[in-house]
Amino acid sequence: MNLDSLTQNNGEWLRGNGPEADIVISSRIRLARNLSSYPFSNRGSAHQKAEIETSLRDRLTRLDFMPRLEYLMLPGLSSIDRQLLVERQLISRELANTEGPRGVAVCPQETVSIMINEEDHLRLQVMRSGFALDEAWQDIDRLDDQIEQRVNYAFSEEFGYLTACPTNVGTGMRSSVMLHLPALVLTKQIEKVFRALQKINLAVRGLYGEGSRASGDFYQISNQVTLGKSETTILTEIREVIPQIISYERQARSTLTRESRQALHDRVRRAYGTLKNAMMMTSEETMDLLSSVRLGVNLGLIEDVSIPTVNELFIHTQPAHLQKLMGAALDGEERNAARARYLSSRLRENGPHLN
């Protein structure tokens, strides 16, 4: 897999054309799995980890999965390339930053990725654009079955799948939906939504997982509980709550449009103007401004830029993507200048700015 080619497209998660794509960015399911014949990664020797990596790599690349998975060995990648995979949500920050034999199998559309030697021996992930948890579940369930035919998973009749961290035991499943909720943030209703979600044991995280700030008004909502419930029950719980949040966000958008259209339009146009004109731009500010622009496009307040373009800018302005696009390693200051130049040239391409 040529990593440089990744910057030519948006991957699956920012494709922007799935169901409810104006609010639901993507749906994602991951399964944590371990081999019964080896200790968990945190207790395995270097030798054992190397054996696990070799054997799983061999099996994964020969799976009957169409299109074929391509395999990347993490130790052979530069830190920018590893960061690139994190930014595309294909690997975790943990996998990028630990040491030792480890890798990821990815399908070209970036809908499937399988990490080897992360916290668990195997972390399967399926991603779908928009609100499509069922489709993601069908894919990952089939993938899991195929792998299970070739390896012995650590499994207990009593607990279910065994995992390195007790919080994943049972189904080993984390299903999550990434939402863009700018209107709930603007109308200060987002905290209320979070409290309601926490009461029903759903977790809310920022764009890049645990501990990350919700830059760009992106929120990941996922199940906390993996034990004592079937996969179907967990999926049903999330699947039922998401339409409610979508409806709250739509209500907030129509309230804003009705009661403070002028102020909203002002905010959106200022964000657009700043993105086109600034000479220095941090990643954080970019996300916040693009969030306003994304809302503006969805509400018809900006007509000369498309949602796929805005989505692409979200990911292309991340540090590793930016350096890939510029073809050079850049320090923070240089990135801020390059990011501003890139945004300005991409947004000015969109022709006359008359609206």
Add this chain to the structure above:
Amino acid sequence: MNLDSLTQNNGEWLRGNGPEADIVISSRIRLARNLSSYPFSNRGSAHQKAEIETSLRDRLTRLDFMPRLEYLMLPGLSSIDRQLLVERQLISRELANTEGPRGVAVCPQETVSIMINEEDHLRLQVMRSGFALDEAWQDIDRLDDQIEQRVNYAFSEEFGYLTACPTNVGTGMRSSVMLHLPALVLTKQIEKVFRALQKINLAVRGLYGEGSRASGDFYQISNQVTLGKSETTILTEIREVIPQIISYERQARSTLTRESRQALHDRVRRAYGTLKNAMMMTSEETMDLLSSVRLGVNLGLIEDVSIPTVNELFIHTQPAHLQKLMGAALDGEERNAARARYLSSRLRENGPHLN
């Protein structure tokens, strides 16, 4: 005088082409004068004020001053028209807002204005674009002589010209220079400059006189003392200190250009982008953003807009000017929307924005 025509040009004080015009906006001298045969305005009866107004109006409009002065009776003007004259610095806020017979004689270029029945019976003012105190002095001295041939000024051999407020007794002269000092503000040296000026008895005020905030980084520097010094001495004191402030501002500009060119360019371009794209804009924010743009134009960081245009936008976006231009009375919210539309259309006129 057709007040609507005033919005077709910049007047003298924002013409922007006098000496040192990148920093010195204008030079202004005013003389406070009273008639010996009447009590000061604050003690005069309505009848006496009416007499003063009638008699001075008659004399001023027949002065041999070329081009002829035109006379405006304040009570006959709408509040927007009075505010328009304040914004153009042709009358004081006090004259606009008090009651009773009062007026102003103005020459078409707006270099000369003579208020009747302000705090003093007569307030003569001469304004020049750029750093031109001597020229302003020659003009106002000649004007003062012409008037003095026709009326008896209240004058004491001991004190000089007598005025309603003791702070003006003596010469009755206030000479002031309006400076644009954005780099001294950005480099946080402005307070130091002010303290030095106060030590030598010079006052610093904002754009619209006493008590007004220094919007847009405009500062008026003027003499405090009117008694015990000749006009020439007062003028010399100011004339000598201004080149130093100009030199400090130039140093601060070159420091910024050398040491933080990127951050400065960023600030300037963001201001420009916001002015072109916002949908709501207060007068205060407009001044601050235009100040950055003005600095940017002077430093060659923005090439598609000229200083006279920026100067014009400073005055055209003031509340009364804006309402004149729109041809309607507008409330605050409507003005903010109209101001943003006006700025956006004026700045977009300037062709492609490629730099």
